[in-house]
Amino acid sequence: MARRTPLFDAHRALGARLVEFAGWEMPLSYRGAAEEHRAVRERCGLFDVSHMGEIELRGPAAAAVCQELTVNDVRRLRIGDGQYTVFCNERGGVLDDLIVFHLGPERYLLVVNAANTAADYAWVRAHAGERAEVVDRSAELALLALQGPEAELALRTLTALDLTGLRPFAALEGSVAGVRTLVSRTGYTGEDGFELLVAASDAPPLWEAVLEATRRRDGLPAGLGARDTLRLEAGLPLCGTDMDETTTPLEAGLAWTVKLDKGDFVGRAVLAEQAARGVTRRLVGLELAEPGIPRHGYPVWRDGAAVGTVTSGTRSPTLGTYIGLAYVSADTAVPGTPVAVGIRGRRVPARVVARPFYRRMRREE
Amino acid sequence: MEFPDDLRYTKDHEWLRREGNEGVVGITDFAQDALGDVVFVELPAVGATLAPGQVFGVVESNKTVSDLFAPVSGRVIAVNQVLRDQPEHVNVDPYGAGWMIRLALGRTEEVDALLDAAGYRAHIAREQGK
Numbered sequence: 001m002a003r004r005t006p007l008f009d010a011h012r013a014l015g016a017r018l019v020e021f022a023g024w025e026m027p028l029s030y031r032g033a034a035e036e037h038r039a040v041r042e043r044c045g046l047f048d049v050s051h052m053g054e055i056e057l058r059g060p061a062a063a064a065v066c067q068e069l070t071v072n073d074v075r076r077l078r079i080g081d082g083q084y085t086v087f088c089n090e091r092g093g094v095l096d097d098l099i100v101f102h103l104g105p106e107r108y109l110l111v112v113n114a115a116n117t118a119a120d121y122a123w124v125r126a127h128a129g130e131r132a133e134v135v136d137r138s139a140e141l142a143l144l145a146l147q148g149p150e151a152e153l154a155l156r157t158l159t160a161l162d163l164t165g166l167r168p169f170a171a172l173e174g175s176v177a178g179v180r181t182l183v184s185r186t187g188y189t190g191e192d193g194f195e196l197l198v199a200a201s202d203a204p205p206l207w208e209a210v211l212e213a214t215r216r217r218d219g220l221p222a223g224l225g226a227r228d229t230l231r232l233e234a235g236l237p238l239c240g241t242d243m244d245e246t247t248t249p250l251e252a253g254l255a256w257t258v259k260l261d262k263g264d265f266v267g268r269a270v271l272a273e274q275a276a277r278g279v280t281r282r283l284v285g286l287e288l289a290e291p292g293i294p295r296h297g298y299p300v301w302r303d304g305a306a307v308g309t310v311t312s313g314t315r316s317p318t319l320g321t322y323i324g325l326a327y328v329s330a331d332t333a334v335p336g337t338p339v340a341v342g343i344r345g346r347r348v349p350a351r352v353v354a355r356p357f358y359r360r361m362r363r364e365e
Numbered sequence: 366m367e368f369p370d371d372l373r374y375t376k377d378h379e380w381l382r383r384e385g386n387e388g389v390v391g392i393t394d395f396a397q398d399a400l401g402d403v404v405f406v407e408l409p410a411v412g413a414t415l416a417p418g419q420v421f422g423v424v425e426s427n428k429t430v431s432d433l434f435a436p437v438s439g440r441v442i443a444v445n446q447v448l449r450d451q452p453e454h455v456n457v458d459p460y461g462a463g464w465m466i467r468l469a470l471g472r473t474e475e476v477d478a479l480l481d482a483a484g485y486r487a488h489i490a491r492e493q494g495k
Contacts, residue, residue: 017401019428033427034402034453225401225427291449293405293425314427315404320450322405344423 005050006142006203014221022115024051026224033225037317040189040230041358044148045222046214049188049195050203053117053138055110055124056103061131066100066108069127069266071249073259077102082169082184085257086249087120088267092274093245094252096120097237099186101171111143111197113239127266142203146210147193147222147230149360154213155194159183163194177209188227190234191360229314232323235285235355241296242283242311242325250274251327252283253355281308282333285357286324288341289349291315294324299342300332300350307332310341316357323357324350366394369460373436373476374485380460381436383476390436391464392424392455395489400426403455408444408465415439417475421466424455437475439468 002025011018016027027048029036039045057065066074072085079102087095096116101109112120121136128134146155152163161174161183171184179202187193198206211221228238235253237243243252250258250271260272286294294313299306313324324341332339335354340347372380378396382389397403405425415421415435422433444466448454455463470476480488 028428029401032402032456228427291405291452292407293427293430295430315452 005048006200007048007207010204010207021224022051024114026051029223029225030221034317036220036222036226037229039220040148040191040222041318043217044146044150044154044214044219046211047145047222047227049145050142051114052143053112053114054141055121056135056137057108057132059106059132062106062108065128065132071258073262074100079104080171082171082186086254089245090266092248092267092270094243094247094249097239115240140200142198142200144196144207144210145187147187147189147191149192150217151193154217157213158209177206179206188236189230190356190358229317232312232314233316233318233358235357248274251279251281280330281327282330283325283327284333285353285355286326286350287353288322292322292343292348294341300326300328301340301347302332318358368482368485370482373479375436375479376488377434379434379436386470388468388470389464390466391459394459397456397459401428402426403452406448406452409441411441411444413441436479438471441466442469443467
C-alpha cells in the first residue's frame with residue numbers, strides 16, 4: 001500500500017491524477033502537466049513534495065558527520081544556510097543527492113530523495129554511531145514547493161519574513177499564513193522559488209493559504225509530471241535516473257559540489273583519482289534534430305560507434321524541442337558534437353548541447 | 366468523456382470515422398486521458414498498407430510509449446503532419462485536430478465488425494472493473 005502525504009485529501013479534492021512514485025501516492029498532474037509547467041515558467045506553481053525525506057543530525061559531532069558523508073563543504077554554512085550536496089559510497093558512486101541545512105548550533109537537516117530516505121537514514125546512523133543523534137523526521141514533516149518568477153510576490157502576501165533578502169539556498173524560520181514554517185529559497189524547477197517545511201499537521205491549512213495566494217497570481221497546483229519536465233529543461237539530474245551508485249558526481253556534472261581539499265570524506269580517494277586522471281564519460285544535454293523522445297536506456301551513437309546511453313528525455317514544453325540527458329564518452333561530451341539516438345531501431349540525429357537547456361531571466365541584483 | 370456515436374472503436378482504444386470508402390483513424394478520449402500529455406506521435410508513410418491489428422505507429426507521453434493498431438485493413442492515403450510539431454492536439458481534440466491517419470479502406474465490412482460507441486463504453490467499464 002502506497003504511503004500518502006498529509007495533503008492527499010487536498011489533492012483528491014482538486015481532482016488530481018495520482019501516480020505511485022517511490023512508494024508514495026502522489027499527484028502526477030491536476031489540469032495537465034504542460035499547463036502546470038507553463039504556469040511555473042511564467043507565473044508560479046505549488047507542489048506537494050512531502051514524500052521527500054528529512055533526517056536531522058544533532059550533537060557536537062553533527063558537523064563532522066555531515067562533513068564525512070557529503071562531498072561538499074558544510075563548514076562553509078552559517079546558521080540558516082543550505083547547500084546542495086551528494087552522498088557517495090566508498091567507490092565514489094552516488095547514493096543520493098540532497099540539501100543540507102545548518103539549522104542551529106550543532107543541528108543539521110538533510111533533505112533527501114523519497115526513494116532513498118530509509119537507506120540514507122541507515123547510512124547516516126551507521127556512520128554517526130554514538131557520535132551524533134540521528135533522527136528521521138520524514139513522517140512528522142511536510143514539504144511544499146512554491147516555484148516560479150512570481151513565487152516571491154505570491155508568498156509575500158502571507159508572511160512578514162524578509163523574502164527579498166533571502167539568498168538562494170538560505171532558509172528563514174517564521175510564520176507563513178499563521179503557520180510556523182522553515183522557508184528556504186530552493187527548488188527543482190530552474191525558476192526562483194521557495195520550499196516550505198512544516199509540521200505534517202500544519203500542512204493542510206498552509207497548502208490552502210499558499211494555493212490561494214498562488215491562484216491570485218494566476219498560478220496553479222502542479223504535479224510530478226510538470227516537476228520532471230521543469231527539472232529536465234533546467235538540466236538538473238534526477239537521482240536514480242540520471243545518476244546512481246555506478247556513476248560519480250564528477251561524471252554527472254556535479255564537480256562543483258565536490259570539495260576535494262576539505263579533508264577526508266566517503267568516496268574522496270576514488271573521486272580525487274578520477275579528478276586527476278579525468279573522467280571517461282560525462283552526463284551531457286542532447287537536442288534531437290527531429291521529433292522523437294530519447295528515453296532512459298536508449299543508445300547514443302557517433303560515427304557508427306556506440307558512445308553512450310540516454311538517462312532522461314522529453315519534449316521541452318518551453319522550447320518545443322526534443323531534449324535528453326545522456327552519458328557519453330568524454331571526447332563526445334563537447335557542445336556541438338553530432339551524435340544520433342537509437343529510437344526503436346532508428347538513428348535519430350542529435351547534437352550535444354550545453355546544460356541547462358533553459359535558463360531563466362535573473363532579476364537585477 | 367466523449368465517445369461520439371458516429372464513430373467505430375477498437376478494444377485497443379482507436380476510433381475510426383468512415384467517410385465513404387475512406388476511414389479516418391485516431392485514439393479515443395479515454396486513451397489520451399490515460400496517456401497524459403502526448404509529446405510525440407510517430408506515423409507511417411503515405412502508401413503503407415495495413416492489416417487489421419497491425420502496428421501503424423507510436424504515441425508517447427512522458428509516462429509511456431504505446432503502439433497504435435490499425436482498426437481495419439487499408440492503404441494509408443494521408444497522415445496528420447501537424448502532429449509532428451503539435452502532438453498536443455491528440456489531448457485537446459482527439460476526434461478532430463488529433464486525427465492520425467486516413468485509410469483507403471480495404472474491406473468496408475471490417476468497419477461494421479468494430480465496436481459502436483455503446484460497445485466501447487461497455488468495454489472500458491469492463492477494463493476499469495478489472
